[in-house]
Amino acid sequence: MPIHYPNGKPYQGGVQTTRQAATTYGGRGMTLEEELNDSNAYYLQAGMAVVHKKPTPIQIVKVDYPQRSQAVIREAYFKTPSTTDYNGVYQGYYLDFDAKETKNKQSFPLKNFHPHQVAHFKACLAQDGICFALIRFVTLKRLFVYPASALLEYWRAAQDDGRKSIPLTEIEANGFEIHPALQPLIPYLGAVDQLIEKRSHQHG
């Protein structure tokens, strides 16, 4: 049985005992999170960016202290994160993003985003952070950096007209496609450069 957060989102990190069935992509058998961790490790090692996934927030209730050995957490619960999963620094820019997948072929369901994540994006954009969703269309094998500014517009519009998803055509129009590589597996900084370039034109 897969692990889920209280909000129903599957938990993907840190379990040693059983490896979950991975969403395969390009035949490598890694989850999106694993591919991103791998890519972030590459960028760090290459001195190109410092981006880490935040640990899953846990509410710890009971801890045992066996003599002469490590503390063991015996009762704890998953908490809903108050931010996105990834942040860091790239050439002086603050990066902030979440990674999401869908099996849909024509649109990305807005329910994949939680209100607290959208609020976090809004706050970070107000501080001039570089914020985006990294969206994978699993079936199509396509991957995009989709700017949080565009997401926020869509989110607001959805409150008014009840729309439930972002069409692929919109993500193609305002996002930046990433083409998988070997090193790093997900070369997202290229798309980030495009996002920064586009943003500077809009600011200017």
Next chain:
Amino acid sequence: MPIHYPNGKPYQGGVQTTRQAATTYGGRGMTLEEELNDSNAYYLQAGMAVVHKKPTPIQIVKVDYPQRSQAVIREAYFKTPSTTDYNGVYQGYYLDFDAKETKNKQSFPLKNFHPHQVAHFKACLAQDGICFALIRFVTLKRLFVYPASALLEYWRAAQDDGRKSIPLTEIEANGFEIHPALQPLIPYLGAVDQLIEKRSHQHG
């Protein structure tokens, strides 16, 4: 018995059952972490900065799924963090810092910093992040933003000459003192402004 990380650093976050004896400061009975969380919540609410403490990294081994109720973590261990505890964005700048306390009156022991934290500071500085240690001298009731660039110099020198601590006089000379307030309790952004100003002169 207080909770400790594998590295011996006391664990301060998230335990519901027992409240640890707080390091009191200004008579408010809050830990440094609690005061910072409070200050970050203030800055977020005021639209001044988005800074969060990262969750404590946990290695989860066993999770129970009681029917019709929340998943319960039944076996997990504290992991050593690979980064500092706090990061975020402020007026386009990437902020990254750790908070440390000492009861010493004349110097700050270098052993409070772990090599992985120093390596993380170095990597973030190379990406033009604003990196610092927030250092409290508990007995003196004095609090400083001490730039990571100065810390790294001291750390390197310590490898050569075996020194074990940073003198208060050095922290006074190259750090920026914070004077506690009511809102926020720790108004560290003022010291961050000074750090950014000094850095821009050095770059120029």
